[in-house]
Amino acid sequence: MTTPAETTLDMRGLRLHLPGAARPVLAGIDLTVAERETVALVGESGSGKSLTSRSVLRLLPPGATTEGVIAVQGEDVLAMNAKRLRHLRTHTAAMIFQDPRAAINPLRRVGDFLTESLRLNADLSDDTAAERAARMLDAVGLGERVLGQYPGQLSGGMLQRVMIASALMGDPALILADEPTTALDVTTQAEVVGLLDDLRERFGTGLLFVTHDLGLAAAISDRVYVMYAGRIAETGPAQAMFERPRHPYTAALLRSTPRLATPQGRLAAIKGQPPSLREELTGCPFAARCAFTTPVCTEELPPHVPVRSEPTRLVACHHSDELADQLAESALHD
Amino acid sequence: MTDTTGAGPEPAGGGTVLEVTGLHRAFGSVQAVHDVSFSLARGGSLGIVGESGSGKTTTARIVVGLERADAGRVMVCGRDRSGQPGRGRTQRLERAREVQMVFQDPFLSLDPRVSVGNVLREALRLHFPETRVDHARRVGELLDQVGLGSREAAALPRQLSGGQRQRVAIARALAVKPAVLVLDEAVAALDVSVQAQILNLLADIRRDTGIGYLFITHDLGVVRCVTDDVVVMRHGRVVEAGPTADVLADPRHAYTRLLLDSVPRPGWNPKHIAAARRAL
Known part of the structure; x- marks a missing residue:
């Protein structure tokens, strides 16, 4: 769980600026993923969660400038030359995207797609690469037959398994999964998540799971980071965080999610919208929408402080301690 | 047409605004909808739940009139909609006034070059040409009803957030005072906090106007939150139906x-x- 054997991903103080934005899109992200660990990165659109995960492969938007360190197995991604970067993307870290149909060439057979990267970058013979592709397809529960099929002949769930197999081709230490099940049906989602979990255990891979679904994050991860407007609002072990959220944003998200246990009626919606990138922010980024805002919230940026008697949890809220009991009422119960 | 809270056309047949009986629809050899029946009470909210390929969207499209059924009947406010649709403009407009639809992605269902105010004015001009003088006031009322202001009225769709665009789509649907609103995954693409705002808005509108909802969704939490009754579909058939609380419990x-x-x-x-x- 949180006693990392070896830190696979160690991101420190990552800041990312985009041209035309009034504030950094990522404003100092500290995030780690250990070997065999599942870490969920939760947030709404525009929070920066996808940018955070993509920056691990240095897949940055045009014109982006960065500060900070993204160490994958000890090597800083932001300082890599082209050759090292190619090695990282082929062998060390792999990404699974939300929409498998947008991430695969519909005119090429699945077998070509799976072996392409290894054939080009790892000097593997075609036969060895094809053999590995068949093994990986087997690991994700698909038969060898799929090698000769085209993406259009596969269902969304099968295609996402192909994407997972392709992520495993280079035997990566880290898998970055960006909403990998959002486009899938709920029963298919369960299957894909179960599969990812199996493979993580079997291959010792670290998994960074980006999602907007708090229930899913709670269900699958060891630790969770909640992001808001380019910052980490709160982080800690999944169970403790969803049982006793300590940031008003985490609590508000939990309350506004329609759940099976909540009866019919109005939800506790969060008023307003996330701040636009054209606005500069002083103080806490959530202050404008928070129900507990006081003058200090709009004046001073809250630092990340450990939660009392729970040193593995960090929260960035001026009033976290005094609000603890109120926020706990939003807990995610079974 | 001056009241803002009217439920639209008076239903002729008692407490049911929408009655669907024995719908069938095949696409080639695939039976997309097989013997589907359900009814929606006046002012009620009925959820259709299912995964992709369950036939839920095809069913919704037949109810709205975007798709025809091979067999079966759709009655809205006691009038049969399932026969050959009338070719005439008057008849088509009449049908459109009974049932309106809100889609998952409002960006695709709004013209990118038309401002929000004009979207609503266009709908009013089309359906109520005789009461043109009132349209400006009615646009204001509609915007107010969905929580948008005059600033948004002047905006183009791309200048609005996803939640605001969905509010526009809802306002446009409400403009003709339909008896039934079909919502096809209407909150699925929204962030949790915005989704909650829209679900609350929909609950308020139903309480205030007595409009009926046919809510197509894959999300059981949403079903629990906004529907009275639910139909569970799989492979084109209804596998279970009943009051939402009972079916889920x-x-x-x-x-x-x-x-x-x-x-x-x-x-x-x-x-x-x-x-x-x-x-x-």
């Missing part, structure tokens, strides 16, 4: 149980679900 069909178990929560076991899915 005590599902009778194995598929409904599987759907419920598939909702991620703490202590969730995806491998059990995968096994149950294969067994079904």
Whole structure:
């Protein structure tokens, strides 16, 4: 769980600026993923969660400038030359995207797609690469037959398994999964998540799971980071965080999610919208929408402080301690 | 047409605004909808739940009139909609006034070059040409009803957030005072906090106007939140139906149980679900 054997991903103080934005899109992200660990990165659109995960492969938007360190197995991604970067993307870290149909060439057979990267970058013979592709397809529960099929002949769930197999081709230490099940049906989602979990255990891979679904994050991860407007609002072990959220944003998200246990009626919606990138922010980024805002919230940026008697949890809220009991009422119960 | 809270056309047949009986629809050899029946009470909210390929969207499109049924009947406010649609403009407009639809992605259903105010004015001009003088006031009322102001009225769709665009789509649907609003995954693409705002808005509108909702969704949490009754569809057929609270608390069909178990929560076991899915 949180006693990392070896830190696979160690991101420190990552800041990312985009041209035309009034504030950094990522404003100092500290995030780690250990070997065999599942870490969920939760947030709404525009929070920066996808940018955070993509920056691990240095897949940055045009014109982006960065500060900070993204160490994958000890090597800083932001300082890599082209050759090292190619090695990282082929062998060390792999990404699974939300929409498998947008991430695969519909005119090429699945077998070509799976072996392409290894054939080009790892000097593997075609036969060895094809053999590995068949093994990986087997690991994700698909038969060898799929090698000769085209993406259009596969269902969304099968295609996402192909994407997972392709992520495993280079035997990566880290898998970055960006909403990998959002486009899938709920029963298919369960299957894909179960599969990812199996493979993580079997291959010792670290998994960074980006999602907007708090229930899913709670269900699958060891630790969770909640992001808001380019910052980490709160982080800690999944169970403790969803049982006793300590940031008003985490609590508000939990309350506004329609759940099976909540009866019919109005939800506790969060008023307003996330701040636009054209606005500069002083103080806490959530202050404008928070129900507990006081003058200090709009004046001073809250630092990340450990939660009392729970040193593995960090929260960035001026009033976290005094609000603890109120926020706990939003807990995610079974 | 001056009241702002009217429920639209008076239903002729008592407490039911929408009655669907024995719908069938095949696409080639695929039976997309097979013997589907349900009814929606006046001012009620009915959810249709299912996964891709369950036939829920085809059913909704038949109700709206975007798709025709091979067999079966759709009655709205006691009038039969399932026959050959009238070719005349008057008849088509009349049908459109009974049932309106809100889609998942409002960006695709709004013209990018038309401002929000003009979207609504266009709908009013089309359906109520005789009361043109009132349109400006009615636009204001509609915007107010969905929580938008004059600033948004002047905006183009791309200048609005996803939640605001969905509010515009809802306002446009409400403009003709339909008896039934069909919402096809209308909150699925929204962020949790915005989704909650829209779900609350929909609850308020139903309370204030007595409009009926046919809510197509894959999200059981949303179903629990906004519907009175629910129909569970699988492979084109209805596998279970009943009051939402009962169906979700005590599902009778194995598929409904599987759907419920598939909702991620703490202590969730995806491998059990995968096994149950294969067994079904």
